[in-house]
Amino acid sequence: MSVLFKNARILATENGAFKVLDGAFLGVDGKKINYIGVSRPSFSYDTEKDMHDRLLMPGLVNSHAHSSMNLLKGMGSDLPLQQWLNTIWPVEAKMRDVDFIAGMEMAVLEMLAGGTTSFSDMYFSPMVTQKVIGESGIKADLCRVVMGGDEHTDYLSYQNRVEALAFHRDFDNAYDGRLHVDWSVHAEYTISDNIAEKWAEEIQGLGGRLHIHLSETRAEQESCLNKRGMTPAAWFNKLGYFNVPTYAAHCVWVTDEDLAVMREKGVTAVHNPSSNMKLGSGFAPVQKMLDMGLNVALGTDGSASNNNVNMFEEMHLASVIHNGYHLDPTIMRPSDVIKMATINGAMAQGRPDTGSLEVGKCADIIAVNLDAPHMLPDHDTPALVCYSAQASDVCMTMVDGKILYENGEYLTMDKERIFHDYRASCEYLASK
Amino acid sequence: MSVLFKNARILATENGAFKVLDGAFLGVDGKKINYIGVSRPSFSYDTEKDMHDRLLMPGLVNSHAHSSMNLLKGMGSDLPLQQWLNTIWPVEAKMRDVDFIAGMEMAVLEMLAGGTTSFSDMYFSPMVTQKVIGESGIKADLCRVVMGGDEHTDYLSYQNRVEALAFHRDFDNAYDGRLHVDWSVHAEYTISDNIAEKWAEEIQGLGGRLHIHLSETRAEQESCLNKRGMTPAAWFNKLGYFNVPTYAAHCVWVTDEDLAVMREKGVTAVHNPSSNMKLGSGFAPVQKMLDMGLNVALGTDGSASNNNVNMFEEMHLASVIHNGYHLDPTIMRPSDVIKMATINGAMAQGRPDTGSLEVGKCADIIAVNLDAPHMLPDHDTPALVCYSAQASDVCMTMVDGKILYENGEYLTMDKERIFHDYRASCEYLASK
Numbered sequence: 001m002s003v004l005f006k007n008a009r010i011l012a013t014e015n016g017a018f019k020v021l022d023g024a025f026l027g028v029d030g031k032k033i034n035y036i037g038v039s040r041p042s043f044s045y046d047t048e049k050d051m052h053d054r055l056l057m058p059g060l061v062n063s064h065a066h067s068s069m070n071l072l073k074g075m076g077s078d079l080p081l082q083q084w085l086n087t088i089w090p091v092e093a094k095m096r097d098v099d100f101i102a103g104m105e106m107a108v109l110e111m112l113a114g115g116t117t118s119f120s121d122m123y124f125s126p127m128v129t130q131k132v133i134g135e136s137g138i139k140a141d142l143c144r145v146v147m148g149g150d151e152h153t154d155y156l157s158y159q160n161r162v163e164a165l166a167f168h169r170d171f172d173n174a175y176d177g178r179l180h181v182d183w184s185v186h187a188e189y190t191i192s193d194n195i196a197e198k199w200a201e202e203i204q205g206l207g208g209r210l211h212i213h214l215s216e217t218r219a220e221q222e223s224c225l226n227k228r229g230m231t232p233a234a235w236f237n238k239l240g241y242f243n244v245p246t247y248a249a250h251c252v253w254v255t256d257e258d259l260a261v262m263r264e265k266g267v268t269a270v271h272n273p274s275s276n277m278k279l280g281s282g283f284a285p286v287q288k289m290l291d292m293g294l295n296v297a298l299g300t301d302g303s304a305s306n307n308n309v310n311m312f313e314e315m316h317l318a319s320v321i322h323n324g325y326h327l328d329p330t331i332m333r334p335s336d337v338i339k340m341a342t343i344n345g346a347m348a349q350g351r352p353d354t355g356s357l358e359v360g361k362c363a364d365i366i367a368v369n370l371d372a373p374h375m376l377p378d379h380d381t382p383a384l385v386c387y388s389a390q391a392s393d394v395c396m397t398m399v400d401g402k403i404l405y406e407n408g409e410y411l412t413m414d415k416e417r418i419f420h421d422y423r424a425s426c427e428y429l430a431s432k
Numbered sequence: 433m434s435v436l437f438k439n440a441r442i443l444a445t446e447n448g449a450f451k452v453l454d455g456a457f458l459g460v461d462g463k464k465i466n467y468i469g470v471s472r473p474s475f476s477y478d479t480e481k482d483m484h485d486r487l488l489m490p491g492l493v494n495s496h497a498h499s500s501m502n503l504l505k506g507m508g509s510d511l512p513l514q515q516w517l518n519t520i521w522p523v524e525a526k527m528r529d530v531d532f533i534a535g536m537e538m539a540v541l542e543m544l545a546g547g548t549t550s551f552s553d554m555y556f557s558p559m560v561t562q563k564v565i566g567e568s569g570i571k572a573d574l575c576r577v578v579m580g581g582d583e584h585t586d587y588l589s590y591q592n593r594v595e596a597l598a599f600h601r602d603f604d605n606a607y608d609g610r611l612h613v614d615w616s617v618h619a620e621y622t623i624s625d626n627i628a629e630k631w632a633e634e635i636q637g638l639g640g641r642l643h644i645h646l647s648e649t650r651a652e653q654e655s656c657l658n659k660r661g662m663t664p665a666a667w668f669n670k671l672g673y674f675n676v677p678t679y680a681a682h683c684v685w686v687t688d689e690d691l692a693v694m695r696e697k698g699v700t701a702v703h704n705p706s707s708n709m710k711l712g713s714g715f716a717p718v719q720k721m722l723d724m725g726l727n728v729a730l731g732t733d734g735s736a737s738n739n740n741v742n743m744f745e746e747m748h749l750a751s752v753i754h755n756g757y758h759l760d761p762t763i764m765r766p767s768d769v770i771k772m773a774t775i776n777g778a779m780a781q782g783r784p785d786t787g788s789l790e791v792g793k794c795a796d797i798i799a800v801n802l803d804a805p806h807m808l809p810d811h812d813t814p815a816l817v818c819y820s821a822q823a824s825d826v827c828m829t830m831v832d833g834k835i836l837y838e839n840g841e842y843l844t845m846d847k848e849r850i851f852h853d854y855r856a857s858c859e860y861l862a863s864k
Contacts, residue, residue: 277756324709373542392824
């Protein structure tokens with residue numbers, strides 16, 4: 001199956017930099033992009049699609065989510081952190097397999113409609129939610145979160161690890177490679193030294209990537225310094241975790257030394273601006289990370305602390321809040337932010353074959369409607385994407401050359417059935 | 433003409449506080465709301481509209497905009513302030529009456545689609561753009577901006593004032609009161625003492641309200657202190673401006689003394705979070721303003737520095753950025769933010785008959801679609817509006833009991849003709 005998009009504006013990549021083409025052509029053959037240019041290609045295609053007034057850009061990569069937590073959205077809003085956690089934990093503890101699945105399905109509906117073609121998720125039951133990746137056609141890096149380790153939770157952490165190892169063995173690279181199974185340590189403050197050391201040894205040499213939370217709050221940072229005499233990043237590094245390709249969510253309170261270690265070890269920092277603002281965590285030193293040459297990706301965090309999985313909203317926040325914080329309108333350039341939301345996330349996921357529109361790359365492509373009052377005029381396409389566009393402007397989402405969402409319709413997912421199941425899960429969790 | 437909305441979720445107001453009704457009825461008779469309740473009213477209505485899976489909430493009031501500046505959107509993005517101004521000023525100087533009108537029309541299309549039912553605009557040619565208010569059915573407070581005053585611009589500032597006075601005389605309360613004509617001083621730093629004193633005398637006693645920029649940047653604040661030995665707020669107050677009901681945009685660098693004066697004089701602070709972040713202006717002390725009892729409204733600023741007129745985006749930013757800045761998730765409650773975006777703005781516009789859903793108030797109502805992945809579940813309706821909702825979720829916008837926008841269609845505006853004119857203006861301004 002091959003398709004030629006014509007008359008499009010295209011946010012293409014050439015030698016690592018964005019290049020905007022107008023009235024241009026993009027050809028897809030099978031899973032791959034086989035042509036980008038302003039003149040019609042000489043190859044023939046099965047179908048042609050007119051993309052007048054549409055911007056084709058790379059699909060978005062949401063590099064840190066807890067998808068099924070959308071079921072907890074809005075519970076305990078605006079409470080202090082601990083009270084909020086105390087509100088949602090008892091509900092989370094009630095979640096059954098069907099609830100994890102319903103939450104994941106609803107999140108994927110939202111992500112596809114908003115231009116996300118791949119996401120990295122950390123939660124408890126990827127062993128059951130993985131089927132949503134298979135059925136929907138989206139790409140994802142899932143992991144079975146590992147935590148615990150004191151005398152009360154030793155067995156739990158053992159179970160976490162057994163499940164994580166089995167999940168990796170059985171599902172890594174499933175669904176034609178759309179599913180990656182990553183390793184995980186929830187965070188420095190939710191695992192004991194004993195278990196953390198054991199787990200670091202267990203996963204080394206098995207391949208894959210590591211997904212962690214790092215230095216999200218000042219309290220976490222200070223408590224780790226008090227308890228261990230080192231920062232969370234130094235502790236992870238000491239245990240050898242950073243020998244596994246790692247992406248670390250939040251990184252709000254990392255020190256300059258932490259950043260140097262992360263740079264040296266190739267750790268990706270995942271910026272989560274909505275969550276960091278809403279929960280009062282603070283401003284990650286993102287411009288400094290970029291200046292130091294770290295790979296910085298972008299993620300929504302869970303819908304319980306966002307409260308959605310809207311990557312356009314994250315791009316907007318990432319583009320503006322640091323200017324405000326540093327009193328400088330010249331930092332955080334839109335082109336850097338779009339890279340954070342696309343190719344940098346793809347690199348963190350170990351997917352060098354996606355994240356940009358280039359010949360030979362996977363056809364993970366979204367179309368953004370430019371024919372709307374807020375999208376005119378276009379004097380600067382990356383600025384338009386970051387400052388003006390909304391997730392709802394996405395009118396087509398394609399993964400591996402297959403259209404999964406177009407003009408409000410889902411081509412692989414049964415929206416009505418999913419809404420029905422999701423509402424049933426909401427009712428169940430609200431009961432008692 | 434009367435209409436009964438049924439089966440709706442309603443964000444009503446009772447004794448000054450929000451109250452969420454479910455499966456409820458809202459009746460509109462002529463321009464006014466004549467019923468809100470969970471049981472069917474005994475009155476009869478010409479038509480009924482089923483609002484299942486819809487939230488009815490008050491229309492949004494955008495309290496600070498420069499609508500026609502959408503034509504300059506994306507020009508000189510991410511340049512330092514002065515270079516950005518130097519980029520846009522020559523283009524702005526080319527704008528003809530048709531361009532001001534095209535810009536205003538496009539902004540009103542965007543605002544109606546995003547749930548704005550009234551806005552306060554400051555720009556150069558309200559004398560010609562006022563007709564857009566008349567034709568579209570939206571409400572607006574327009575003003576002819578007054579600035580200038582040194583030897584080179586004395587004549588200009590004289591012309592500004594003559595135009596402002598004539599505009600007020602001819603158009604205040606036009607279009608059944610939907611148009612208010614306000615007074616304006618652009619800002620402390622763009623007018624001379626001489627002209628500012630004269631203008632303060634001229635407008636006192638004429639009624640109306642005053643729309644100004646106040647303490648937007650640190651440079652403005654410091655330069656005023658150096659030049660005049662007082663803050664911009666103290667200077668405006670000394671000249672008597674605050675005897676006119678005033679709303680002041682930005683207020684980022686106001687001092688505690690300024691806030692005390694504003695509180696005493698009833699000056700509304702208009703918060704512009706997108707613009708303040710994007711331009712690197714800083715964080716207005718909004719929570720302190722609210723705690724002190726100031727009236728705080730919300731606005732987008734112009735699309736050249738935002739880059740859209742999306743009040744849902746402003747509500748989101750206002751809800752989260754201050755938590756991040758103060759490292760406290762408990763401040764800036766969604767219900768306060770929605771008031772900023774509705775009734776507080778209505779108060780600043782001198783429209784006590786709107787801004788909330790209550791019997792007897794104007795039927796300035798929007799419907800928000802709740803049947804979308806990012807809008808489920810609803811555990812906390814104000815939180816859902818501020819954290820999860822998007823402008824594109826608005827599916828109906830009603831002003832004075834008249835539906836102006838519904839499900840993508842405009843009932844009073846010719847979208848096709850406006851897009852055509854707007855594109856012609858963009859081409860003209862981009863030429864040479």
